[in-house]
Amino acid sequence: MENLGGLFNPSSPQMEALAGLTYYTIAISAVILGIIVIAVAYIVIRYRKKPGDDGEPYQDFGNLKIEVVWTIIPVAIVAVLFLLTCSTMRAIDPPPGDREPDLLVIGHQWWWEIRYPASGVMTANEIHIPAGEKLLVRLESIDVIHDFWVPELGRKIDLVPGHPNYMWLVAGEPGVYIGACAEFCGDQHANMLIRVVAETEEEFKKWQEEQLVVPRTPESGIAAEGARLFQTLACMNCHTIRGTAAAARVGPDLTHIADRDTIGAGVLTNTPENLAKWLANPQRYKQGSYMPNMKLSDSEVKSIVAYLEALDEQ
């Protein structure tokens, strides 16, 4: 069962509460369904018209007492379910109070912008968190409605333009939890994956320090050529690389791109080869996305890949 994922692998206290309520409800539902199925099966066998059996059966118009009983029983079931609903809601989604958010998640068509207000770290499509810590996340959208969903960690919540929402994010154990956008948001709704990387306290600190480093711009070789192309071609109109003139926020911040697991919000694994394929024609892998085919030559692709990979070599 451990490979099934989602509800079958609750990995946070919230998700455990949610899974508990869900299992409980499924159990009640299964009992009710079982009663109906058995009753219908019995009827189908017992009261099927036999050949030659032509008279009319006893004409039974109803019974007030029975009707009252089977009105009251569902009332009781609903009452129990509603009480459980309220207590679970309260448990997993307590009001944030005056606390500042630990994390900002900003939805874009079709990628996630992640910011850590306290440290100033900025990244995309990957959320690093210390395992076991309860973080307050503020969620907003820059364009249309998106929905943040990491099935193993808990609830869904919409990212609504002009209406920030808050949620608590906890991962019980270190690990990578894969999530997705759950609200239809246009052409590439399917390729808007999110990865929550839960780490130990030390790993997280180390990651944060690495992210804060402003990379040096390479001064010689193919990577330097890549750096020049990045500034002179249209790349800098959409992307940021800290320490350079590129500071646009249309597309993901690429300062530490080599550090990420995937390209294009989960479309490809992040390797230099895949990055080259992506740069050669992003539309081939993510048709309709806002990154156009820049019609780069092979040598231009090679240079830019070398540059982007070099950003993390200090």
Next chain:
Amino acid sequence: MSSRIPLVPENAAPLPSLKENNGLLAWVASVDHKQIGIMYLIITLVYFLLGGLEALLIRIQLAHPGNDFLTPEMYNQLFTMHGTTMIFFVVMPFLIGVGVYLLPLMIGARDMAFPRLNALSFWLFFFGGILLYYSFFTQSGAPDVGWFAYSPLSEKPFSLNKGPTYWALGLLASGIGSVASGLNNVVTILTMRTPGMTMRRIPLFVWMIFVTSLLLIFVIPIITAAFAMMLLDSLLGATFFTPAHGGSAILWQHFFWGFGHPEVYILILPAFGIISEVIPVFSRKPIYGYEFVAASTVAIGLLSLGVWAHHMFAVGLGNVANAYFSLASMLIAIPTGVKVLNWVATMWGGRINFATPMLFGTAFIIEFVIGGLTGVAIASVPIDWVVTDSYFIVAHFHYAIFGGSVFAIFAGVYYWFPKFTGRMLSETLGKWHFWLTVIGFNMTFFVQHFLGVMGMPRRTYTYHDMPYWGSMNLLSTIGALILGLSAIVFVWNILVSLRNGKPAGDNPWNAWTLEWATTSPPAVENFELVPPVRGRRPLWDLAHPDQPDEPGAKIV
């Protein structure tokens, strides 16, 4: 009080056919409720095939992860059109059409209260559909923003194409037709009943159509206003739903679900009505607890108006609002449960004839209960946070709308086809249709519950190769192909039975409501003589003068 009252006029006028009465023009110009009803049914059958084809293309694309059978644009158009078509151009107009056909017959009237308005309703529906489907032939293609068209995705600058405009205009036109139908039904039921047919004696199908019609009158104007605002936004540069210019993204959702949730009951209540006619007749027993079945319909209708925000639990409305909408939604389970138990109780002790209508009626109970129970589960806010916008929801509402409404529609088609056409549908093909439907349907949708809780979101043209996702989706696609085959058997049955079906006679099922007291198909004037109504089952009373339903009831 004698049973010798002549019921059957000698000379049955056949259904006006295309070959007579100036052909097609006789249909186009017709204000006869039966012809209009038949036109609804024919058009909805065409849309059923179109919507089904769209579903098959969607399922083929999802058969394995990373498939590139369809482009994302095409996929998004197809799932938008599939949902829109099935809801607005199949289930709803089918139920309106069968209502328009049967209402006057069931209450012993000659026609609807407003026959010309009735024709107008049909033609608004017809041209609304044409306008919507015309969008496929435009440069920008069909609408691709989902059948719910959430703002601001459906607004500039995120939708620069004209798809959503065609969508809004097409649904606006057919929606006006639906409101007119609702008014027409209500007035017909209130004023055109034959003497003796009190509101406490009208068939349950008529009760369900009555409540549904009131819902149409109350809720379609909500979405009509929203369509107008959306068109103002897109065509005249208003900003009702664009947050970047002071509008609200969530406002659209309140309008949409203010209509959209009651719409679910508009799709299911008449289906309950069909089931409440079919099960008693084939069990040879009166409906168990008529008053409870009727009253629970009214309760569902009222409650449905106050639950719209249960579609918005992930929007962030706050725990107090969520708790209210959660409770109100769960309450609907109570009158719905009463109905289910009453149908089961009706069958209990019966002498059940499992002809095709009853097969679909019986399967309906099971499939609908599955959809209903998952419905109660997702009324619970935390469970909704887990499963909303996932494949669990796709499974849930297909169990409710396909397993519920469409199974009931099939039951109704097999039940009333003899009345509509004078011929029986083939029982052999009917059984093939039934078993292929049951197997294909459950294979397609049951597995989607698991995909949903395992994390597969809805409305994605592709998915990543997570453990078991590929095989479950493949199973679902194979189920959909079987379902497609069942639809072909169904259409084939209709076509061959129209020509060669066994002649039906007036009352092949030995049923009790008034429509069976006239010829099949009914004459233009419906009845030569309406039988006396002294109870809920006039034809039972005629056949069993010694054992009337309401002893001592007088002809009013």
